[in-house]
Amino acid sequence: MERILIGDSEILIGHGRPEPLLPWRESRRMAVVITQPGAAAIARDLARQIPDSEIVTLPDRDEAKTVSVAEGVYHQLADIGFGRHDTVVGVGGGAVTDLAGFVAATWVRGVESVLVPTTLLGAVDAAIGGKTGLNLAGKNLVGAFHLPTRVVIDHDVLAALPDQLRLEGTAEALKAGLIGDPELVDLFAKDGRRLSLEVMVTRAVAVKVGIVKADLREDGRRAILNFGHTIGHAIEVGGGLPHGLAVAVGMVAAGSVSAARYGFPDRWLSELISSLGLPVAVAGVSPEIVLALIARDKKRTAAGVRMVLLREVGDPVIDVVNEREIEVGLSAVGIRD
Numbered sequence: 001m002e003r004i005l006i007g008d009s010e011i012l013i014g015h016g017r018p019e020p021l022l023p024w025r026e027s028r029r030m031a032v033v034i035t036q037p038g039a040a041a042i043a044r045d046l047a048r049q050i051p052d053s054e055i056v057t058l059p060d061r062d063e064a065k066t067v068s069v070a071e072g073v074y075h076q077l078a079d080i081g082f083g084r085h086d087t088v089v090g091v092g093g094g095a096v097t098d099l100a101g102f103v104a105a106t107w108v109r110g111v112e113s114v115l116v117p118t119t120l121l122g123a124v125d126a127a128i129g130g131k132t133g134l135n136l137a138g139k140n141l142v143g144a145f146h147l148p149t150r151v152v153i154d155h156d157v158l159a160a161l162p163d164q165l166r167l168e169g170t171a172e173a174l175k176a177g178l179i180g181d182p183e184l185v186d187l188f189a190k191d192g193r194r195l196s197l198e199v200m201v202t203r204a205v206a207v208k209v210g211i212v213k214a215d216l217r218e219d220g221r222r223a224i225l226n227f228g229h230t231i232g233h234a235i236e237v238g239g240g241l242p243h244g245l246a247v248a249v250g251m252v253a254a255g256s257v258s259a260a261r262y263g264f265p266d267r268w269l270s271e272l273i274s275s276l277g278l279p280v281a282v283a284g285v286s287p288e289i290v291l292a293l294i295a296r297d298k299k300r301t302a303a304g305v306r307m308v309l310l311r312e313v314g315d316p317v318i319d320v321v322n323e324r325e326i327e328v329g330l331s332a333v334g335i336r337d
């Protein structure tokens, strides 16, 4: 398998999985395998490879990313005597890897984690880079930076994904191209929905790893990974869209703000996103709720609402935007007239 390093944290990409799955450093350690309904069969299969392991199945999607679900997991760890030298294994999409990563970051002040992303979105984004998070009055307000010891991306698992999950992950793979790999964007434009998953995964992971390595704790440049997320997160929470689809719409909104500031070709971007089968607008989402969610973010940054804009493909910039510009973004995706 291809091996990529972020410090001591390794990402293995290939067909199948390493044997043994866990990078044990001691002869006897326990693992808790945290998963979700859609990945439970894969988790059971993996758990068979780990001699002393227990499986914990979370509620689906972001229902899992709550303080009370985390508390339930902590109690299970306490019951089985899970200790400092044991390993948290997260098998699932981004909701699982965010929760499992957070539990690993906080249990007895931090234990090792191994993440096995089973969605495209998890593989190209959520499982990479050590950001963990729970939702509380907004997305990811509780969280920690905690790099997993190992991430295992199995192309065969991703090849079996249903179309809907492939689509959701395509949005974050395209985002990676837009902020850091113009050639990947060209491939999306040329091959559309036929673009090979392996190409998407390899290139998008390379973009993310490059950005994370240069700014592990998001003191600055790492924030460019939030392209499409300022308005996207508000649409996800306010409109109940899955993360990847909300990000697709958020990228259209950010594209139109980029057009107004920098002359970015927003119509081209919207057509590209649409050609991949992703949404470029939303209906029935209240502008008041979306604006309130964005305003809540604003309170947390001294300067105002920060948005990642594109001067051109591969040239992102983190800007403070004004209310008028946010309105432009919302109009572009049908939230404002």
Ligand SMILES: NC(=O)c1ccc[n+]([C@@H]2O[C@H](COP(=O)([O-])OP(=O)(O)OC[C@H]3O[C@@H](n4cnc5c(N)ncnc54)[C@H](O)[C@@H]3O)[C@@H](O)[C@H]2O)c1
Pocket (backbone or CB within 6 Å): 036, 037, 038, 039, 042, 060, 061, 062, 065, 092, 093, 094, 095, 096, 098, 118, 119, 120, 121, 122, 125, 126, 127, 128, 129, 130, 131, 132, 133, 139, 140, 157, 160, 161, 162, 165, 168, 243, 244
């Ligand atoms: N930490 C980060 O850097 C980061 C980055 C991007 C997104 N995220 C987070 O990731 C989450 C979204 O991740 P996601 O889109 O992977 O969603 P998810 O974890 O909610 O999973 C989506 C669905 O896929 C199902 N599923 C998982 N694996 C499957 C498989 N192999 N086959 C069939 N079904 C399967 C799940 O049961 C669920 O219904 C959001 O909470 C988002 O905030 C985190």
